Amino acid sequence: MSKVLVVTSGKGGVGKTTSTAAIGAALASCGEKVVVVDFDVGLRNLDLVMGAERRVVFDLISVVQGNAKLAQALIRDKRVENLSLLAASQTRDKDALTEEGVARVIAELREKFDWVICDSPAGIERGATLAMRHADLAVVVTNPEVSSVRDSDRIIGLLDSKTEKAERGERMEKHLLLTRFDPIRAARGDMLSKEDVLEILSIPLLGIIPESQEVLRASNMGAPVTLNSPMSAPARAYMDAARRLKGESVEIAVPTERKTLLNKLFGRRAAA
Amino acid sequence: MKRIQSSPPRRSPVNRRLAPTRRPLADVRKAEVAALFAELWEQSLKSDGLRRVESLRRAEALASKAGAEEATVAAGDVAPCLFIDRPVRSGQSIRFPEGSVTIFGSVSSGAEIVAGGSIHVYGALRGRAFAGFGGDSGARIICSSLDPELLVINGLYTTADEIAASLRNKPAQVRVDGQAMSVTALD
Ligand SMILES: Nc1ncnc2c1ncn2[C@@H]1O[C@H](COP(=O)(O)OP(=O)(O)O)[C@@H](O)[C@H]1O
C-alpha cells in the first residue's frame, strides 16, 4: 500500500529539503520503493542535495503539463536502487502547476512506489497547499525557536483543513520532526525545549535531528546525509525517524553534547 | 485597562497594522484594538438582522467547517454553544457571535476566538479572545492556562503585559467588574 508523505513547515530554511532527501534515502535503503518529489518550483534544490542537478531533463511541470511522460522525468538514484527523484523546474512559473495535473501525477506515482515524499516550498501559498493536497501523512519540520513553531502551528491548521483527507472528514496523520537541535544552546536555555515545542504543537514526535556540520558537508557532496555519512549523529537520527515512519517502535534519543578529544584540548564543545 | 467606544468608530483600513510612528505604545495598541473591534463589529452587524434559525444554520456550517465530528452545536432555548474538539491553530479564527464557544484544546498564539457569550478553553489560551461580543458584559473567559495576546469582553480589553506574572500560565477566569476587567486565578 503506497503512502504519500508531505514534508512541510511554513518557514523556510528549517530543513525540509534536507529531511526529504535523508528520509527518502533511509527508507529506500530499507528496501522500500521511494520517490522524492520537489514542489519548490523556482527554487529547486532537492536535485542538488540528491546530487542529480546535471541529470534533470524533464521535471514535475513537464509531466503536469503533459510535455513528458512520468517515466522520462523520473531520475533514478545512482547509489540506492529503489530511490527516484522527480525534480522541480527552476525556470518555469509556479502557476504552471495545476491542481488536476498534480492529482494525476500523484496518482500515477502511487502505483509505482511505496513512498511518495513531497518536499514542500516555504510559505502557506499555493505551492505549499498543492504539495500537501494529496498527502496521507505529514512530517512537520520545526526548529526549536518561536517563529518556526508558530509557522508550523499554522501549517498544521492547513493540513487539517486544506487537504483532500481533511475535506473527506478524515484525520491527517501528522508527525513532528525537530531539526537543527543544538544541545549546547538547549542546555543554556537559548532555544525552546523539546517539551515546549511538543506542548505548543501537540502532535507526536517523530525524531530530533541535531545541528551538525555533517549536514552541510553532505549537501555540498550532493548526497543525502543518511548516505554520505551514515554513522553520523544526524544520519542515525534520520534513520530512526524513517524506521518509525515504517511503523517500527524505536526509542527517541535526545541529542546531548559530547566532548571530542580534540575539542576538549581546545576547550570547545561540539554536538555529538 | 481601557474602554473602547461601544459604538465603534468608522474603520479606517490603514489602522489594522501598527504604524511606524513614535506614538507611545499604549496609544498605538489602543488604536489597533479599536480598529480590530470595529472590523469585527461591522462583520457581526451584517448578521444581526438574521433569525435565530439562520444563526443556527451558520453555527452548523461553522461546525462542519471546523471538521465534522470535531465541532458540534448545542442549541438550548437561550443561546447556542459551539464546541470545538481540537486545538485552534495560529491563523485560524473561530467566530460565533450567536453564543458561547468551548474549546477542548489550546488556542495558539496568532489564533482568535470571537464569541457572543463566554469563552471556555480547556487548554492554554495563547491567542486573542473576544467574549461578550455584541454587548454582553456578563460574559467571561475561562481557561486552563492563561497566556493570551489580547483579552476583550464587550469592548473592555487587557493585554498580556497588564496581567500579573503570578496569574500567567495557570488556570484563570477573566470577567468584567464594574468598569474594569478582573483576572483571577482558578484553583
Ligand atoms: N541538522 C542540521 N544541521 C546543520 N545544518 C542544517 C541542518 N538541517 C538543515 N541544515 C542547513 O540549513 C539550510 C536549510 O536547509 P533546507 O533543508 O534547504 O531547508 P528548507 O528546505 O526547509 O528551506 C541548509 O543550508 C542546510 O544544509
Ligand SMILES: [Mg+2]
Ligand atoms: Mg527546501
